[in-house]
Amino acid sequence: MAVYKRGYRRYDGPLTGRWARFLVLPRYAWRRLYQQRLVLLLTMLAFVWPLLCAGFIYLTNHAELLQGLDRDFRQFIQVNGQFFSIFMYVQAGFAVFLAALAGPGLIAPDLANNALPLYFSRPLTRWSYALARLTVLMGMLSVVTWVPGLVLFALQVGLAGGAWFRANWTIGVGMVAGFLVWLLILSLVAMASSAYVKWRVVAAAISLAFFFILSGVGEMIDQVLRVTWGHIIDPAWAVNQVWCALLGVTPPEGPGAAASAWALAAMIVLLALVIERKLRPVEVVS
Amino acid sequence: MTAVIFNEVSKFYGEVLGVNRVTLNVPPGITSLVGPNGSGKTTLMNLMTGLIHPDHGTISMRGISPRDPEALMRITGYATQYDTAPRWATGFTFITTGLLLFGYGRAEAEEKAWKALERLSLTDAANRKVAAYSKGMRQRVRLAQAIAHDPEILVLDEPLNGLDPLVRAETIALFRTWAGEGKHVIISSHVLQEVDLISDQVVLIANGMIVAEGTIRTVREEIQEHPSQYLIRCRDASDVASRLFSEDHVSEIRLNDDRMGLLVMTRDREQFARALGRIALDGHRIDGVVPADENVDALYEYLIGGE
Numbered sequence: 001m002a003v004y005k006r007g008y009r010r011y012d013g014p015l016t017g018r019w020a021r022f023l024v025l026p027r028y029a030w031r032r033l034y035q036q037r038l039v040l041l042l043t044m045l046a047f048v049w050p051l052l053c054a055g056f057i058y059l060t061n062h063a064e065l066l067q068g069l070d071r072d073f074r075q076f077i078q079v080n081g082q083f084f085s086i087f088m089y090v091q092a093g094f095a096v097f098l099a100a101l102a103g104p105g106l107i108a109p110d111l112a113n114n115a116l117p118l119y120f121s122r123p124l125t126r127w128s129y130a131l132a133r134l135t136v137l138m139g140m141l142s143v144v145t146w147v148p149g150l151v152l153f154a155l156q157v158g159l160a161g162g163a164w165f166r167a168n169w170t171i172g173v174g175m176v177a178g179f180l181v182w183l184l185i186l187s188l189v190a191m192a193s194s195a196y197v198k199w200r201v202v203a204a205a206i207s208l209a210f211f212f213i214l215s216g217v218g219e220m221i222d223q224v225l226r227v228t229w230g231h232i233i234d235p236a237w238a239v240n241q242v243w244c245a246l247l248g249v250t251p252p253e254g255p256g257a258a259a260s261a262w263a264l265a266a267m268i269v270l271l272a273l274v275i276e277r278k279l280r281p282v283e284v285v286s
Numbered sequence: 287m288t289a290v291i292f293n294e295v296s297k298f299y300g301e302v303l304g305v306n307r308v309t310l311n312v313p314p315g316i317t318s319l320v321g322p323n324g325s326g327k328t329t330l331m332n333l334m335t336g337l338i339h340p341d342h343g344t345i346s347m348r349g350i351s352p353r354d355p356e357a358l359m360r361i362t363g364y365a366t367q368y369d370t371a372p373r374w375a376t377g378f379t380f381i382t383t384g385l386l387l388f389g390y391g392r393a394e395a396e397e398k399a400w401k402a403l404e405r406l407s408l409t410d411a412a413n414r415k416v417a418a419y420s421k422g423m424r425q426r427v428r429l430a431q432a433i434a435h436d437p438e439i440l441v442l443d444e445p446l447n448g449l450d451p452l453v454r455a456e457t458i459a460l461f462r463t464w465a466g467e468g469k470h471v472i473i474s475s476h477v478l479q480e481v482d483l484i485s486d487q488v489v490l491i492a493n494g495m496i497v498a499e500g501t502i503r504t505v506r507e508e509i510q511e512h513p514s515q516y517l518i519r520c521r522d523a524s525d526v527a528s529r530l531f532s533e534d535h536v537s538e539i540r541l542n543d544d545r546m547g548l549l550v551m552t553r554d555r556e557q558f559a560r561a562l563g564r565i566a567l568d569g570h571r572i573d574g575v576v577p578a579d580e581n582v583d584a585l586y587e588y589l590i591g592g593e
Contacts, residue, residue, distance in 0.1 A: 011360070011436065015389035018356070024386040032374065114368035118431070121335050121364035122387040123356045281337040 022124065025132035026139060033102050033140060042101060043144060046094035050148035053087050054155055061159035079156045080168070081247035084175050087149060088243060092182055092236075095141045096211060102140055103190020104203030106133045107279070112198040117281045126279045130191070137187035138180075146179035174246030181264060182239050188271035189235075195278035211236055228254040232263045239264060288348055289313055290334065290439065290470055295343035297329055304329040305494040308343070312472065315486035316465045319474040320582055322590060326494040327474040328367065331441050334472065335364045347439055348470075359388070363432035367443040367474075369424055373417035377408055377427045380416060384431045402434035403427075405460060407453065421448040429457065439470040446473075446480060458484050478582045488582055492590045506580045512588045513537050513551040515578035516558065521571050523548045529570075533561045549578060 033039050057079055059065055066077075110116055119129050153172040157165045193206040214234050221230025231237040231254050238260035244250065245257030255263075290312040297304035305326040319327040332338045333345055336352030336359075350357045371380050381402055385395035403412045406426040411419065416427060425448045432440060446454055461471045461484055475481050481488065488505065490497040498505040506514070520526050527539045527548050535554035542548060552558040566572050578584075 011390075013394060014391065016386075016391060018389070021387055021389050024383060028375075028379075028383060109372075113370050113372075114366065115370040115372070117332070117335075117337050117364065117366045117368070118370045118384075119387075120337055120355070121359060121362070121366075122384060123359045123389065124387055125355060281332070 022128040022132040026136045029136040046144035049090045099186040099190045100208045104194040104200040107194040120281045178243040192274040291346040295340045303494045316471045318481040318485040321491035361438040363437035365432040371416040378412040402430040406430045442473045482581045497589045517576045519573040
């Protein structure tokens with residue numbers, strides 16, 4: 001092998017970190033996602049509610065502007081766990097539609113074009129590919145959920161002072177944690193439907209239907225069996241229970257936060273298994 | 287460890303056979319995997335690149351296990367048969383992104399991307415979107431991404447499909463260059479004439495099993511049941527034919543229409559060579575002797591075509 005020894009040298013220069021390499025994929029994906037008008041429009045719409053909430057925070061912290069209002073009403077409009085839970089409901093709704101809009105375009109085209117072997121013939125594992133796709137969605141949804149939530153929290157701290165922060169810091173932590181759980185569920189649902197259905201529109205419909213159908217089934221179980229635990233299979237309901245616990249808000253009747261957290265954990269595991277099953281470089285149809 | 291080694295490798299997709307008890311030792315150079323559709327060529331390639339793992343047996347790619355993608359993919363370039371380049375990306379972006387996934391810094395990745403595009407004559411089209419590429423250009427960009435990180439082992443699934451004759455010749459020349467550098471160039475192809483021209487060795491596969499492996503000549507020599515065929519060019523073809531007919535090992539002779547040549551089928555190559563020598567010494571002028579079935583086409587027909 002004299003020729004080989006003379007003619008070829010392996011690359012021995014510096015390499016980027018092994019765990020940071022997967023970030024190459026989101027970088028391109030984000031750029032492409034925001035080139036879609038509908039995604040951009042929905043993202044912009046999702047900022048309307050945080051802006052209104054910011055105005056509300058400003059008002060509640062400027063007593064002089066509320067002079068003319070009823071005393072009881074002034075006590076009612078407070079920035080507390082309830083306020084942030086309402087903020088989260090609205091933003092969570094936007095996140096559902098954004099995930100359904102953007103998620104299916106992430107994996108379905110790669111499967112349809114047999115592009116997975118291309119990715120996996122790099123030093124990239126299936127899990128790092130999945131993590132890259134998850135990062136795309138989580139990153140995009142973060143922009144309309146916990147990031148503006150944290151900005152609102154910071155605004156409230158800035159206006160209300162350190163005492164408010166010391167008394168309510170758990171709200172900030174709870175909000176971020178609660179949003180992250182919801183984003184994880186949304187992203188996994190979008191990825192799973194994208195991995196199973198190669199048509200983007202159908203995948204989007206399935207990822208939306210997932211939430212509505214489970215919500216309906218949960219309601220049916222409750223009504224037919226005259227129980228209150230049926231809702232636990234509804235991810236939106238379950239995550240709401242967890243949020244209530246995190247934000248210190250009175251939860252709706254039904255299984256508690258711990259049971260709901262377990263239900264969500266089971267859902268996450270199932271969705272991860274679904275994705276794991278489909279994300280294979282070689283598909284054999286027998 | 288510079289060989290690609292398969293040791294008793296089997297792969298089943300559920301109840302579907304991929305490959306069965308494959309044992310191979312592929313030296314550097316151009317190796318062609320030849321076999322009908324569904325014979326297991328792509329499965330072998332996927333096993334080599336670690337995209338799938340064997341149910342049984344072991345694989346070593348120049349001493350590296352395909353279960354270690356971090357190490358394996360540093361030395362392996364794979365071009366699948368699928369047209370997978372994203373249509374929104376430019377050729378340059380496509381190659382650069384792949385290199386960034388390898389862990390190269392941006393400057394290094396861009397430099398390597400340009401080199402790869404240049405080797406495949408795609409420099410002018412580098413900044414055009416892949417969607418605007420012709421089929422041949424998309425094939426070339428696929429090859430470019432496989433070679434961009436300068437791998438030691440190239441696994442190329444149908445790499446010559448869709449290329450025009452000029453680019454095809456250039457690509458074959460590239461394969462030769464890489465093989466000359468001591469790299470493994472493992473290709474699959476349906477175009478047997480091309481395989482014949484470019485391969486240092488062939489692996490014939492059918493129904494998931496290796497039918498033959500080695501240089502075309504050694505494989506041909508081992509096929510005893512089919513007589514070897516030789517084309518002889520000579521002035522007095524009828525006389526030569528009558529002399530050869532008296533030999534026991536000659537089973538058939540066909541005279542050319544122009545009476546200037548004949549096709550001889552012999553069961554013993556050595557005896558045939560000796561007989562031909564005697565004929566030449568007796569004053570018959572032999573202008574040329576060429577083996578007529580020492581090619582992949584014939585091997586394919588003998589070993590696979592009859593199934």
